[in-house]
Amino acid sequence: MAQKTDPSASTPAEEPAWKQRAVERSTKAAKLRAEQRVERFLDAAQAIITEKNTTDFTVQEVVDRSRQSLRSFYQHFDGKHELLLALFEDALRRSSDQIRAAAAGQSDPLDRLRVAVQLLFELSRPDPGAQRPLFTDFAPQLLVSHPAEVKIAHAPMLALFTELTTQVEEAGQLREGVRPRRAAALVMQTVMFVAQSSEVSEEDGAHPLSADEVWDFCAMGLARP
Numbered sequence: 001m002a003q004k005t006d007p008s009a010s011t012p013a014e015e016p017a018w019k020q021r022a023v024e025r026s027t028k029a030a031k032l033r034a035e036q037r038v039e040r041f042l043d044a045a046q047a048i049i050t051e052k053n054t055t056d057f058t059v060q061e062v063v064d065r066s067r068q069s070l071r072s073f074y075q076h077f078d079g080k081h082e083l084l085l086a087l088f089e090d091a092l093r094r095s096s097d098q099i100r101a102a103a104a105g106q107s108d109p110l111d112r113l114r115v116a117v118q119l120l121f122e123l124s125r126p127d128p129g130a131q132r133p134l135f136t137d138f139a140p141q142l143l144v145s146h147p148a149e150v151k152i153a154h155a156p157m158l159a160l161f162t163e164l165t166t167q168v169e170e171a172g173q174l175r176e177g178v179r180p181r182r183a184a185a186l187v188m189q190t191v192m193f194v195a196q197s198s199e200v201s202e203e204d205g206a207h208p209l210s211a212d213e214v215w216d217f218c219a220m221g222l223a224r225p
Contacts, residue, residue: 038076040066042090045083055084055133088134088142089153095123096156109167110223116164117191117218118211120157124195154188161188168222175224187218 044065048057059080063070077083099119103112126136143150161184168174174183191214 034076037068037072038086040068041073041076041083042087045087049087049133053133055137059083084134084138085142085146085149085153088138091134092153093156095120096160098123099157100160103164109164109171110173110219113161113164113168113222114215114219116161117187117215120188120191121195121211121214124192126196158185158188161185165222173224175222178222183222187222190218 041062045057045062048061048065049055057080059073060070062083063073066073077086099116102119103116106112106115124135139150142153158181162181165174165180165184165187169178169180174180194209194214
């Protein structure tokens with residue numbers, strides 16, 4: 001005859017509710033402190049970049065500016081590259097939010113996409129008066145050395161353009177056979193590349209491309225005739 005087993009002997013007793021609450025509260029507090037330390041490192045690095053107009057700085061400079069320890073820095077970042085990557089991702093996320101807010105002012109889906117394309121072009125153009133070494137110095141190096149990280153950093157922007165292109169499709173305004181996500185990726189990459197290489201010297205006797213020209217080009221491949 002099979003022996004009956006006592007369920008209480010094989011199943012570990014659950015932790016008391018008070019202990020679960022205490023652990024959860026402790027975990028939340030530790031997470032908040034970590035987030036605050038990370039923000040202080042990011043703010044310090046951004047301040048140094050703004051002052052120097054370059055990404056050429058040391059980890060120790062960031063540590064000193066943040067008034068935290070080197071040990072704390074390496075608890076949160078693998079090194080300077082990871083710190084710059086975090087700043088780059090954050091900048092792209094803010095740009096995505098800015099474009100989304102601007103596009104939301106349009107009622108027509110195709111107009112929303114037009115505003116997004118034109119604003120992305122303007123934000124991506126080289127501007128001698130703007131201090132954007134993350135995009136002019138760090139991003140080109142990152143594209144060559146860590147393409148997978150570039151893809152992750154651009155994910156919010158791609159998600160936005162996919163969303164806008166899908167809205168155009170749902171409104172029956174997208175050219176037949178065009179797949180929203182692939183079209184969004186093509187448009188985003190085209191606009192950013194063209195913007196970054198659109199400046200010409202006065203000796204060329206030509207004028208830089210405009211946001212309107214870029215949109216007209218993209219619209220020919222997207223919009224239903």
